[in-house]
Amino acid sequence: MLLREDAPELYALVDEVAAVVGTRGVDQVVVDACVNASVLAHGVRGRRLLTLGLPLWEILTPQQRVALLGHELAHYSNGDTRHGLVVSTAYRSLTTWHYYFVPIPRPSAVEMVTNLLYVVPRLLLHGMLTVLDHLTLRAAQRAEYLADRGAARAASTEAAVGLMDRILVTESAEVTLRREANRASLTGPHGARAAEGGAEEIWERLRAYMASIPEDEYERQRRVGARRGHSVDATHPPTHLRRTCLLAGPSAPAAVVTGEDRERRIAAELAGARATVARRIVRDGFRA
Template sequence: MSAVAGETTQPCPECGTEIRGDSRFAAWCAACDWNVDPNEPRPETGRLERAERALARRHGEQLLGEMLSGREPRPRRDASAVTATALALTVHGVTLALAAGGVWCVVVGRGGAGMVAGLVLLVLAWALAPRVSQLPDDRPVLLRPDAPELFALVDEVARTVGTRSVHAIAVDGSINAGVTTYGVRGRRLLVLGMPLWEVLTPAERIALLGHELAHYANGDTRNGLVVGTALRTLSLWHHTLQPISHPSAIEMAVNALYVMPRLLVRGVLALLVRLTSRAGTRAEYLADRLAARTASTQAAVGLMDRLLITGPLGLLLRSEANRAALGGARSAREARARADELWDLLTAYAASVPDHEYERQRRAGARRGHQVDATHPPTHLRRACLLAGEPVAAAVMPQERRTERIAAELAAARTEVARRLLRDGFGD
């Protein structure tokens, strides 16, 4: 994919209106929407993902209506939240019961079959127990002494949205960002995808930080200790019980044995997703609102638009990784220079995307219900919610000196991530 624009002109086959476009993107007609969505969306794999995405769309439309009517849906402990918490505690109770049963069998069994059964139960409980995440070792991780200016900005954003700041920041090659916890004390980790960070303006970066940190401030039960870990545990169970592909005779028997437990786990997981879907969708809208109040409505809307071009950005990264692979081995100096060139190319490409392509992406996204992932409401609904009412000014303003110092603090991680992208390739 080229970063160089080439202007094109043609009549619309449907209505005859003159179409002025860019050779890098699909030609389409703004008058009649001809060819506005030429690419079929990728099929969604998995029944659970399809159901989760459908719930996010439905609740997204319902909650948008509430927010546009002035009834901002604040977090609340409704019947669904209480039921979800009870169900999550039951899931954790099953794991605890397996562990207790295993200990009892080992103590009382005194060898023989009882000991074997106890060990099996203990191994099963250990395998299915919620895991305490650790700091990632497969990507650059920054602590406060490594990036004081970046942490100062994150701290300021956290105070603005009304929550605690993070303890560490991981940088990777995804076109995304997120927050999670690590360690037994539940320390907070912010994950910044460098390709997304690079193409955002300083104000849009503040909006991104505001949105992610807002998940800790708005009662998002899916990020909570009880429900969040239960969802991860059920997902682990569901993955563990998946049928073995191309099974042998013994593996066919194992697959048959897994059928009922798998259906039970899938049902419980689907129920927990349904119970938390509305709260999760509400949390996304509220996070967008807090992002706008932190960085301004204009910056939050700009962030939404950038999320619409993650597909083309990913294609560009894959193209550059393929070119690097065909180029063969390079010296350390050449590899570093090529890594820095990658970000220059990516930011230049993002800056050159014309307004009519963003408009096409918005219309196509509205048609197909584009979502960042299965848990987010459709992007066009999030954008409409941000644009409703009077624009909000920024509470945290970008500062040129701070932006430069943050760039210097991220320089080493920036180069390392680019080198990994060029060496290992970009994957969704």
Template sequence: MRTIGEGLLESSQCPQCGTEIQADSRFTTWCPACDWNVDPGGPEEKTGRLEALRRTLAQRHGEKLLDTMSTETGTETGAAGASRGQRAHRDVYGALAYAVALLIHGVTAALFLTGIWCVVSGWGGFLMLPGLFLLLLGFALRPRLGRLPKEEDNGVVLRRPEAPELFALIDEIAEASGTRGVNAVAVNASINASVRTYGLRGRLLTLGLPLWESLTPEHRIALLGHELGHYSNGDTRRGLVLGSAFHSLGLWLHYVSPIANPATAIQMITNLAYVVPRLLLQGVLMLLDTLTLRATQRSEYLADSAAARAGSTNAAVGLMDRLLVTDSIDITLRREVNNRRLRRSGQTRGTEGEGLWEELAAHIDSVPESEYERQRRVGALRGHSVDSTHPPTHLRRRRLLEGAAVAGLVAADEERVGRIAGELAGARRTVAREVVRDGVDGA
């Protein structure tokens, strides 16, 4: 028995096949030879019927797309390679999806116009009340341009003058992906990264520090390449028309969601009255999901290619492995936050978050390869995906490994990494203090 990282390397014998097992005491003991105890938690807990159906469709489409995209030159180098074959096909399904989205917006417009007619024609009379209700409902469901998040709600928002080296790296990766960079970067405490638009042409990149600090410089380049790749490959689901249609449907479903634990006859009748419209809305949402899922999953595969072009195939595959251990990132972060909150009484105000990101990065760096391999096998068994819009992770990984390996167009030497870290220093301190003060997801 010897120390490894923060735990102990223990030897034991597999009770199923007798193979000798070397295991880190911090992680699940399992047998690579026969997969004994590879997934002690069993299948993931069942979610709602809608989400379960989404995940089933995601796996089915992901497998079909993997076959059809195997010959695509998704990892060509250079901006020219990034632009060829990168637009998601706007086939008949895409046209139908736009038609459904426009119909949803048409209903919203009809509500608003009917509300105006009721108010004007029934001024001072009975029609005023339903007219105002329809106006408010139409206003709530209107398509909206995104806005920059407020710093008090979303960590720290950086602009170019505040982080020139970070934005220069983003611009270089965007050029390799065949697109332009972003206008702002939001740094927060989520274990995630994403891009979205705001206003008419503004682009926002959101970086969750727990994820960012858990990655190597090469993984970070691949992460940025993946996110920016969504702009270059025509991910229509993130656009104004389809994106706002999904938002409107989500609001409708919220409005007709059943009242929990109804205590009166009126509440019971209301719940009963909600059944048909709720089923209808869920059906429309599933239809829109089905029509856009192929293009969305294709976009994810192409974004993986952009990640490989920017950071290298090895970096893109390594990034996916890190995403498999996000539960470990979450657990470690909660543990460190709780430790600091317990010690807070003896600390100088404002210093309680010091060392948080370093501790998190050290833990993730110490995760043994055996745990990554276990997570890969569990992911394949469960059909793991980041969410219901992503192809299963093991299929994304396989596609990159079976394609032609690329070295990556963008590099980050130690000096560049240091300069970017300096630009993020203030945001790191701010977000660390917020996490210690507020906990992780309210913990």
């Protein structure tokens, strides 16, 4: 976890982006190894927690990072019911309880009885989650489009569209990280320790690989998404539709621009987390 005193420049950027999209900043920032990002409210006071997936952060340009922050924070200013305190708390509580009632794998005789006792409460929890999903589904899909507009206001339409393109190929980033982790594990204990020592180079190789992806691969992914169609029970609209929606509206300039000095300061604040996450990927493997 990064406290405000540990990363004042990052928090200042989050606050600036939040002001542009019409909300407040966050109370805590956590960095993890996922190719994702999210903001959630927790507790009675509705404290906001920003989770930054470092692999996603590393493959974005500075303006695309602003767009990412703008998208996540805009969920709190566009009427997204799933990010409201009541609904988000209910959803998180139900999800947590459902996790605890998951059947025990390879159970013993006693655990088989426990699994049987878990069936009814697990089905009840699953039913409540399904009802909550359906009640908030349309609002959640609409909120994604509105959050994309917030991203464009903060970082520019060009940066928001670039973020959509990166999201299209996040699977490639996941494959690259698995390959890096597997390569370290195949070299044996001594090789793994050496790889862990130079683990931060994983970010350079990840960025280099993502930069090598040709434009026709992005176009292929967009066409695949169009052929796949839109599932009515999906919480997120297809990425190609979100990209098209951004391009269909007027082009917005960037309200928040990060200069080179600011980028270096934020990078310095994230240096410790970057090294920790890289070593964890090399040592424990990558899990999407």
